[in-house]
Amino acid sequence: MSVTLINPDCLPKPEVYRQLSIATGSRLVFLAGQVARDSEGRPVGEDDLAAQVEQAYLNIGNALTEIGGSFDDVAKLTVYVVDWHLDKMPLLGEGVARAAAKLGVDPVKPITLLGVAALGEPDLLVEVEATAVLD
16 A cells, blocks of 8 residues: 555544655546446435445545556545535545445545535536555
């Protein structure tokens, strides 16, 4: 793995993400925002935020595996959630945990979480983009 994740002593130490990622690989991978669509483009998890988060994370992990990496190589995530409010945090966490269990990885990464009014298609509740570093 070419990414080391840390919480430096000078910053708060959140449990659900890390403040820094130190990447030492030689290939940068910028993955387009992933949504709740399976490999055939079919919708997954209608009106179910946890299921949509899970699918987006699985898409990231599967795409990286296909090019010789894994979700462990993710250096940074940006998560866009439609109509975000704190009541949605348990569903976000549930989706992440389910995807991590299926991928066999630690999903705790530096992350930026943004609430948005809408995404590219009306049934989408979440979109997740990733930057990864591979050796």
